[in-house]
Amino acid sequence: MAVGDGPxxxxxxxxxxxxxxxxxxxxxxxxxxxxxxxxxRAGFLTGGAVGEGHGREDPLxxxxxxSGLLTPYVVVAATAAIRLLAxxxxxxxxxxxxxxxATWLRRLLDGNGDISPSPSAVLARVREATFQVCRRTGVxxxxxxxVSDAVVGRLSSSRTSVEHGGG
Numbered sequence: 001m002a003v004g005d006g007p008x009x010x011x012x013x014x015x016x017x018x019x020x021x022x023x024x025x026x027x028x029x030x031x032x033x034x035x036x037x038x039x040x041r042a043g044f045l046t047g048g049a050v051g052e053g054h055g056r057e058d059p060l061x062x063x064x065x066x067s068g069l070l071t072p073y074v075v076v077a078a079t080a081a082i083r084l085l086a087x088x089x090x091x092x093x094x095x096x097x098x099x100x101x102a103t104w105l106r107r108l109l110d111g112n113g114d115i116s117p118s119p120s121a122v123l124a125r126v127r128e129a130t131f132q133v134c135r136r137t138g139v140x141x142x143x144x145x146x147v148s149d150a151v152v153g154r155l156s157s158s159r160t161s162v163e164h165g166g167g
Contacts, residue, residue: 008086008087008098009082009083009086009098009101009102009105010098010102013098013102014079014082014083014086015045016106017082017102017105017106017109018045018075018078018079018082019041019045020106020109021078021081021082021109021151021154021155022037022044022071022074022075022078023037024109024154025074025077025078025147025150025151025154026070026071026074028150028153028154029070029074029146029147029150030069030070030071030074033069033070033071036069036071037071037075044071044072044075045075070143070146070147072137073134073137073139073143073144073147074147074150074151076133076134076137077130077133077134077147077148077151078130078151080126080129080130080133081126081129081130081151081152081155082105084122084125084126084129085105085108085122085126085155086101086102086105088122088125089101089104089105108155109154109155111157123152123155123156126148126151126152126155127148127149127151127152128148130147130148130151130152131144131145131147131148134147134148
């Protein structure tokens with residue numbers, strides 16, 4: 001199934017899944033940034049995250065000093081990964097497909113043992129998509145590779161998800 005042919009997640013499900021994946025990746029790569037993500041989550045998830053035209057001094061585009069933070073780039077990469085995975089979910093179109101895709105992605109992020117590992121071809125596409133979105137937002141190649149590898153590593157991991165603290 002081609003990307004774009006699969007179900008599109010409801011906005012609420014997408015935000016929840018991006019939040020979960022972002023927290024998991026940050027726990028693996030930059031645990032000291034989880035508090036910043038939690039404090040500014042709404043801004044990160046509502047289009048305030050990195051976009052073309054925002055520099056490293058104000059990468060969020062809404063006045064939060066985030067220079068040096070990896071978090072905005074992890075959010076952008078997690079969003080790209082969730083959207084790509086949702087689009088590749090094999091299911092009939094419609095509301096049931098949205099629910100099924102969201103359920104499958106939640107289980108994948110939880111490391112649920114009864115979910116088969118994602119095929120390596122799909123993970124390779126996720127890696128490329130997350131790397132490219134980071135590069136387009138001005139992340140240097142080494143950091144873009146770190147973020148994309150962390151996202152793919154988290155998606156292919158059978159570890160349990162990060163504990164979700166407050167907020």
